[in-house]
Amino acid sequence: MGSVLSCCEDEKVDAGGFTPSGGGSSTWRIFTYKELHTATSGFSEENKLGEGGFGSVYWGKTTDGLQIAVKKLKAMNSKAEMEFAVEVEVLGRVRHKNLLGLRGYCAGADQRLIVYDYMPNLSLLSHLHGQFSNEVQLDWKRRISIAIGSAEGLVYLHHEVTPHIIHRDIKASNVLLNSDFEPLVADFGFAKLIPDGVSHMTTRVKGTLGYLAPEYAMWGKVSESCDVYSYGILLLEILTGRKPIEKLPGGVKRTITEWAEPYILKGKFKDLLDPKLKGNCDENQLKQAINVAALCVQSEPERRPNMKEVVNLLRGFDPKGHARQMRIESIKYGEDLMNQDQASSDEEVGDEDESKGYGVFGAMEVQRMHDPYAHHTVRKTATYG
């Protein structure tokens, strides 16, 4: 670890080369600050790809021609240094075709920078709701392959890598698209980077309202099932083109499950399809995918499928003969939580500015209250908050 913590001088150091188990880049290395500064034109505004809970992301090009995305973390204290090193070590070992692995990092006295491969088609968010949404580059086939690929990335994190990793912030801006529109899930493993008590960690740990599993939003209970819940919301978003939380004219906020519920009950699956697809889809696949999403967003975590089952179901392979559920549970976040949802509070439906950090949930405190899951099964549809 010593080399990790003292890396950011001017020399180039080769680091974690190893054989990839899935895909993606095979090596990472330590970058110097100078190198990254030059690559990103001094972290200029023109190079800025966006901003999230951890800091800003910049496009850059290294002297050997590699296009990179550099995440410049907000300042961290010394206690976090070891955590940073450990996290980087873990991330450096994660290799899967659907996970955005580490290309490198730089850890100077007061700087933390993470280097990834640049994804030319940016995020799923930019295609569903952002700058590319009018171009409709995501046809049905691409959407299904993005849904399956993202799920496969999660299978790897939950079931294959050691130690297992819970993402905690599955959402459209964390699914990046390569030049072939294949999905790469990003930002796993960094939730622990910023120590408790630092405000933007609060934002980060709490994830993004709209995608948050109720047991996590209310009691801070983290498990793989939280990711499954968020994935279910993401899947609905991919299929319907709607945001997890929409602000209706008049200011009322509505979750995607509340919107979808009546259509699913009536079996009107085609009406759920993103209108941008103009009806072009495989109807059986649509029905199956809606069912998978409905299974994932059940309020009781133990009733949700695991990600392996999700992949099997999406591929049309149904070993358990899952009875088609064809109903969806709507989690109604309490008003106080909705009011803290910074992004949707200043967005009307149709707002397309991704740079606002859409969906980022403000510093919500986890409510330390009685946990109903510990004692009995909770009601299926509940008002949380």
Ligand SMILES: Nc1ncnc2c1ncn2[C@@H]1O[C@H](COP(=O)(O)OP(=O)(O)OP(=O)(O)O)[C@@H](O)[C@H]1O
């Ligand atoms: N490797 C990359 N290639 C291209 N764009 C990227 C890359 N990494 C991040 N981005 C884009 O940069 C922007 C900021 O990303 P960042 O991860 O910091 O924030 P976020 O995903 O919006 O929120 P969060 O902090 O919760 O992850 C997003 O629009 C994201 O899609």
Ligand SMILES: [Mg+2]
């Ligand atoms: Mg992100």
